[in-house]
Amino acid sequence: MKFDRKHYTSDTLLDLYKAILKPRLIEEKMLILLRQNRISKWFSGIGQEAIAVGSTMALQEDEYILPLHRNLGVFTVRNCPLDQLFAQFQGKATGFTKGRDRSFHFGTNAHHIVGMISHLNAQLPVADGIALGDLLAKRKKITLAYSGDGGTSEGDFHEALNIAAVWNLPVIFLIENNGYGLSTPNQEQYKCEYLVSRGAGYGMKAIQVDGNNILEVYDTVLRISEEMRENPHPVLIEALTFRMRGHEETSGVKYVPQELLEKWAQLDPVTNYEQFLLEESVLNKDLIKEIRSGIKEEINQALEKAFAAPEPVADTKTELQDMYKPFIQPERKPDNTDVSEKRYIDAISDALRQSMLIYPQLILMGQDIAEYGGVFKITEGFVQQFGKERVRNTPLCESAIIGAGLGLSVKGYKAMVEMQFADFVSCGFNQVINNIAKSHYRWGQNADVVIRMPTGAGTAAGPFHSQSNEAWFFHTPGLKIVYPATPYDAKGLLNAAIEDPNPVLYFEHKSLYRSVSAIIPDTYYTVPIGKAMIVSEGEDVTIVTYGMGVYWAQQAVRAIPEIKAEIIDLRTLLPWDKETVEASVKKTGKVLVAHEDCITGGIGAEIAAWISEYCFTYLDAPVMREGSLDTAVPFSPSLEQNFLPKYRMEEKIKKLLAF
Template sequence: MQFNRKELTDETLVHFYKSLLLPRMIEEKMLVLLRQGKISKWFSGIGQEAIAVGAALALEQDEWIMPLHRNLGVFTTRNMPLSKLFMQWQGSQEGYSKGRERSFHFGNREHHICGMISHLGPQLAIADGVALAHKLRQENKVALAFTGEGGTSEGDFHEALNTAAVWDLPVIFLIENNGYGLSTPVSEQYRCENLVERARGYGMEGIRIDGNNILSVYDTIKGVRDYCLEKQKPYLIECATFRMRGHEEASGTKYVPSYLFEVWEMKDPVKNYEQFLLSEKVLDEEQLTVIKQDLKEYIEVELSIGANTSPIVVDTELELDDVYAPRSKDSQYGITIIDNTTPQQSNTFSTLPEKRLIDAIKEGLHQSMQQHTNLVLMGQDIAEYGGAFKITEGFVEEFGKERVRNTPLCESAIVGSALGLSLEGFKSMMEMQFADFVTVGFNQIVNNLAKIHYRWGQQADVVIRMPAGGGVGAGPFHSQSNEAWFVHTPGLKVVYPSTPIDAKGLLIAAINDPNPVLYFEHKALYRSVSGPVPGEYYEIEIGKARVVQEGVDISIITYGSGIHWATEYANTHSYISFHILDLRTLLPLDYAAIRSAVARTGKVLILHEDTLVGGIGGELAAWIGEYCFDLLDAPVMRCASLDTPVPFNIELENNFLAKARLDEYIRKLINY
């Protein structure tokens, strides 16, 4: 192993040695504690330390790094206290994630480290978003994301690199190629000779280096950082390395040929660098001994502090409160909150000019762009073309292509980029061209956006607009009502307006909210529904249902298209007194309004366009049965669409939709 010190001083070389040795000595101690049962799991990076340490040394302290399992050196080189790291590894409430996460599945804003999720690949796109934030602010900063050779097989790898290349983002993608993804060798993982060859396919530069040479890693990343900033382009680095332990300790290493351990033992990053320092007379044996003793004492002191933790105190209220980021009082100052939760309050707006639902959404988005100069819009064809439904038409001329961004067909990468923007204090709105396409970005939404505040207190200030629903003859892949998928996910907020006034106010509220909000908008209502809309910048409170009309015979609890089906039916059946509740927000639900609706009539019909099995109607019916049983005069009934995909033919679609069975269910209830 050849070390080239270039112009590095002796003092710097010694600093590098201490930075490299510390994670090795910590890991050796952790393996002892693992056998003693004092920590529950450990993903060893022994043999790979030079990559994590070299990367952290080469970057500025305030440049974000997205590490993985085996990157203890990132955390230690960023000077995170070992005592608190140890609390984290024990699952203590005094750790970085309050006992809610394991090992390195956490992040910390102060140290500009974004915690991984177990799916690995989504880390890469977050770096895209961080780099985009720097680019928009014209800051000379990069973002760096780690992945393993196994992670390069994931779609997220392709999407993140492609997006970074297309948008010319200063991102460093760093592959730790240690030869095995758990037990799967590279021969079963990819067919190219070296992974760095993939860089050319994305239109970026790349290099393969010895990942066990601390000076090569440092010098390469330092130079690549300069390149990324000067050229405003991404770069791919493949580091050849090897892990000397199992994927995690329980998995063992029986699947690895024994000769490989002998080969890579000769390439040990710590021992080889140590010999280099001795040969260069930067250090002598006595000085090495002193350094090791000092680090050992530091580790023992820190572990003693870290072991002295309080027992877990389970606080259910705190657990629930931490699912969502609180909204700052400053962000609410001067915003008009419209309360139209009752028919009487709604009537006060009846004299206002009418707008179509689509125009109300556009107006809310436009006013939000004016209000928030840090709001970035992203989506397929949303710039010059104006989006599939023309909602952002004209925006690029007013706000520019930096803030109104066409995206590649990379839903997962764009959701991840939105989260990356949030790390740097930006707001973002991503438009799914159709709600059906959200499946491609599902992992980022339910595992990254939804959980990040609960895991380590980082808000995800992201809105995803979801054009949904049938009634337009668009078939199985452009007509789904898939809101129930997300109502099941703590940490998300889900809104679904049915009127123009609510569409504008809920969209503004969603953008002002620091949490991830899925904003469903029904395509069939875009141009078919009109209503009064205030011209001012206002919010409709998320989590508040609206009484559409009051009645005493049957309560219909619904949202979206169901509101219009219910009111249409009520208007043509005036001999039945209907109480109609528009949920508007599906997560969190307005349970007080639901209970009030049950109490008004004692007979409840839950109506939604989604299919029956697994739809939100099942959850509502269960809650009413559990908490409002004494108010009921009949079983709670659900009217939903058929449990089939959405058919293309209009006659088949009309039969599919819940509206086709509305009369049947109302008659059952009225006659019960």
């Protein structure tokens, strides 16, 4: 291995040595503790330390890094307290996630680190969002995100690199190519000889380095980061290295040819660099002994403190509260009495425009939302008013844009992400379910992201543009879900969703866009999230519904003039208003829960179950449900009308009343 010290001083070389030695000594200690069953699992980075240490040392302390399993050196270089780090590994209360997640699955804004989740490369889009935040704020900063060689097969890798290239984001995508994705060798992972060749496909600069040579890694990252700060653009770095131990310790390395292990053992990044410094007279045997002794003492003291730290004490109230960033939603009344007639679609556009004026840090992202104004023209004219920095057309990459929203949140921005159709959010499902929903609970970082979801059938658009998919997310703690049925609520709930610092899915029914209108305030106001509305009062039956179901319920009730039905529009689905529903059940004794979604596994099932459990003594009949058929949404209008529950609700109400 050839080291070139270039112009670097002996102090710099010595600092790099201390930095690369610390994670190696921690690793060696952790392997002992693992054998002693004092920690539960370990993902070893032995043999790869030069990448994490060299690249982190090259960055400014306030530049964000998004590491992976084998990047212990990122955390040690950033001076994360070792006792807190070790407590994290042991699942202790004093760890970064308070025992809620393991190993390096955490972030710390104090040290400008956003840790990984198990779904590989899900954080690359987050890096894009962080870099975009710096770019918008005119900060000359870069962001560094790591990927393994196996992870480059993931969709988020391609989406994140493409966005970074298109938007000229200052992100270094650093691939640690260690030859194996767990046990699968690279020739079974991808066809190109080296991953560096992929850079050209994204139109970005790509560099290959010896990942075991800390000086080469440090010098390369230092040089390109200086250039990127002045001229923002992404860079792909492939660092060639090798994993000397198993993917995690229990998996072993039996699948690796012995001669390969022997070859790479000769290229050990720590021992080779140490030998180079001895030859350069930067180190001597006594200094090595002194440095090692000091680091080992620091490790042992931190371990004693971590082992003595308390185990987490479960408190249900705290656990539930920590899913969300604390926020008391103020109900903002209109400033004056100016009103005008607005369609449902106009109300949404009005809310977005007014929120953009109130929140300069609000960024809109979505396919075709800029000059074209979106496929439904909701953002028409926004580019002229707010500019392309804040109203951003995106490539076809739902996952990366949602992830970028989380990255913007890290930098204090708000993000509105428009799904062209709610159906397409399936392409970004992982980011919604596993990243933005869990972020605050895991490490205290809220996702200030609103995802607008044009939803629903009735327009003969077929199986992929008509689904009601709110139940996919209703099961996921950490999200909030709103679904307005009226123009007044469409404006007020969207404003409230944007105000809320937590992730909110905002469902808007396409068939309501131009079919309903109302006289509503022209000025800014909010409708509180979590509060249902009684559309009509009655004593005979309670109908709990939302969205288009509100209009179907009204139509069905008009067809049975002899009854007085209490229709409840939930407006918010997560959290839903149990108090209003309970009060109505006590009054009527009979309940129908209706929605447009398919009947099986719909939100109505949960509401019906809750009523049966908590309001059973007030019921005079079984809780009944009505929803769409358990099929995909058909294209033909006649088939679609048969699919929807619109014309079945009247008969279901009569059945309930006759019980």
